[in-house]
Amino acid sequence: MKSPLLSLPGAVPAEGVDEGVAAHYGDLFREQRALADGTGFVDLSHRGVVTVTGEDRLSWLHLLLTQHVSELPVGEAAEALILSAHGHIEHALYLVDDGTTVWAHVEPGTQDALIAYLESMKFFYRVEVADRTDGYAVVHLPAGSIAEVPEGVVVRETAYGRDLFLPRDALESFAATHGPAAGLLAHEALRVEHHRPRLGFETDHRTIPHELGWIGTAVHLQKGCYRGQETVARVQNLGKPPRRLVFLHLDGSEVHLPVPGTEIRVADEGPEGRKIGFVTTSARHHELGPVALALVKRNVPVDARLLAGQTAAAQEVVVEP
Numbered sequence: 001m002k003s004p005l006l007s008l009p010g011a012v013p014a015e016g017v018d019e020g021v022a023a024h025y026g027d028l029f030r031e032q033r034a035l036a037d038g039t040g041f042v043d044l045s046h047r048g049v050v051t052v053t054g055e056d057r058l059s060w061l062h063l064l065l066t067q068h069v070s071e072l073p074v075g076e077a078a079e080a081l082i083l084s085a086h087g088h089i090e091h092a093l094y095l096v097d098d099g100t101t102v103w104a105h106v107e108p109g110t111q112d113a114l115i116a117y118l119e120s121m122k123f124f125y126r127v128e129v130a131d132r133t134d135g136y137a138v139v140h141l142p143a144g145s146i147a148e149v150p151e152g153v154v155v156r157e158t159a160y161g162r163d164l165f166l167p168r169d170a171l172e173s174f175a176a177t178h179g180p181a182a183g184l185l186a187h188e189a190l191r192v193e194h195h196r197p198r199l200g201f202e203t204d205h206r207t208i209p210h211e212l213g214w215i216g217t218a219v220h221l222q223k224g225c226y227r228g229q230e231t232v233a234r235v236q237n238l239g240k241p242p243r244r245l246v247f248l249h250l251d252g253s254e255v256h257l258p259v260p261g262t263e264i265r266v267a268d269e270g271p272e273g274r275k276i277g278f279v280t281t282s283a284r285h286h287e288l289g290p291v292a293l294a295l296v297k298r299n300v301p302v303d304a305r306l307l308a309g310q311t312a313a314a315q316e317v318v319v320e321p
Helices: 028-036 057-064 111-120 168-178 184-193 229-238
Strands: 022-024 041-044 048-053 078-083 089-097 101-106 128-131 136-142 154-158 161-167 243-250 263-266 275-285 289-297 306-308 311-317
Touching (some): 022 184, 028 184, 028 275, 041 168, 041 184, 048 057, 048 111, 048 136, 057 101, 089 111, 089 154, 101 161, 111 128, 184 275, 184 289, 243 275, 243 306, 275 306, 289 306
Antiparallel strands (some): 041 136, 048 101, 048 128, 078 089, 136 161, 154 161, 243 289, 243 311, 263 306, 306 311
């Protein structure tokens, strides 16, 4: 779904899964600094929007999600996953309940599969699931923003800012009064800075929550049964995950950033050494320079110097080995 804000001056379209919104509006670092200062907004209208209504909505979702939501207070944000039977991450949901409806935004294009799964699990529960992507656009206001939220708009407030579920036909008028607009690359650079994983970027078909630091933030360890819980409990109580998320400071002399999927090796073993991980997201940060998130094998020493392709990288621990 192509955003009308791509008509704003300087807008350069994003590519891949983020197609449909602006990657930037002509000045990546200015846009990052604006977000870091709590000004402007980010157009995330390409993300899927799903709602759940009905008096059983919270108790029903509690059975399906990794997060404790059966008594989720009105207006309190939550982050939750849906796992496979083997504990691998299938969906990531960013939730808020407005008193009558649970609103969630999800990765672009994943809402159909999510809704199909939720519909298959309704049974006799009094719930209704709906795809609201055509009618609502997600807009992000950064932490510290004092921008006014239009009346009646559902807000999901977190430490990183506020996500608004804005009527899609109000997107252009919102942009006219709440600028400057910042592109997705600025938003992603700050996400990488804060070590926040993203489904489809930091995850692959075998990722479990422990590898990404999602235990505690998106996975509640003291709640009842849900699909994949056995794996979560076993790894938490008896073992360690096979991989761990790391933050990389990349050599700033390189012109090109290592793209997602770039193989990582231990620098002392040289560019032909054994592969010990891969880059998941890379970004140019307005203060930190070139940075990245990556998944590496758990037993890689935390002080090991790394190579991301041909680029030297120093690691910062996100998930403890």
